[in-house]
Amino acid sequence: MAGKAVLVTGGASGLGAALCHMLSSCGADVVVGDLNLDKAQTVASLLAQTSGKTHAIGFNVGDPVAAERAIDETIERFGKLDVLINNAGTDITCPIEELDYADWDRVIRTNLYGPFLLSKYAAQHMKKQRSGQIVNIASTAAKRAWPNASAYHASKWGLLGLSHALHAELRPHNIKVTAVIAGGMRTPFLLDRFPDIDVSTLQDPANVARAVKSVLMLPEQTVIPEVMVLPMQETSWP
Template structure:
């Protein structure tokens, strides 16, 4: 298994929820962790707590839908550390409404964050990884990329698209020794669900730390092995057979 110590990773949406759990996991494993979030105060809090636990982390305010901002941020990270080894495309948003009530602005924002964002991040990071001759891009998909339910048309469109993009990127990156993995995650005990559905049964949801541990497993695979897709479900997942 590969060691993660000393690698440099950027995690989008790292300020809370699954992103925070991933950042803490990486920090504990000795990864220099860039906690990227559009909400800088959340990113700062996570980065400072990782540092207080003995890890190496820094906060980065980043709008992943802004290509110029992303390109500039990636350039600065590479200049600072000399390499960029791991990208976790985790940031995600949703608006839970039937299609006739979903306005165009909300649709465009969901697609911009959930689908365009991972494309933009990958577009500017992949050349660096190809130059290094190694790297790993992890895309956080969802059971919403495999199934469909009412009042989530934009979210489904973005996650089905992300899963397809992830597999296409795997095909492009693999000849350059760059790995790409899609994590199909089931429901988690995170603000993404709990803030919007206060009556949800928490017993049907998994701890985001469990998903972060799966990502650790994927990242630590030997150099000659890649896992293109893995599904991680709570035992009582309601959106899956």
């Protein structure tokens, strides 16, 4: 990973922050992208103290102009883009009859439309350099369903389909695309919304970050289109 330029969305907390620390410690130049610029800058400053080059960008992944600008800014900063990790995500938990358009749109725009936009612009650059990797952070919610999460399931099932479609489309251009189906993690994404959750059934996000790192460090001749990373006591998967 030494010297590779990596953009991580949702990089200011949870799995995103774990990914930024993990890849930076391996020598990568990491761009911390997040909706909250202040938090992104905090993570970037921590990386700068212990590792290599880093940069923070505050932007909404679902905004077409902002998404394109984030890719351009990464390339301007580090001269290239080797790895895009579509990690930013959001959720709304409520029955379908209570789910309003604004919340549906926010979830789909962040979890599905954002990865589409960023992959679209990243692929344009990666095709020119004849190399690159795109990692889409999905969820067990892309494989099965539970009540009161229709928007989240729709976005993650869609993201898994998008990821496999991009794997087929971009593979001839020497661009690897991988979907990472992550089981429950001890992150604010779950803990802030479900304070009564049994944390013993969740995994450390650093463990998922290690799995992503292993995917990124495979030999050039090998690609993994999909990988599932579960805690040993996973409750959302048999």
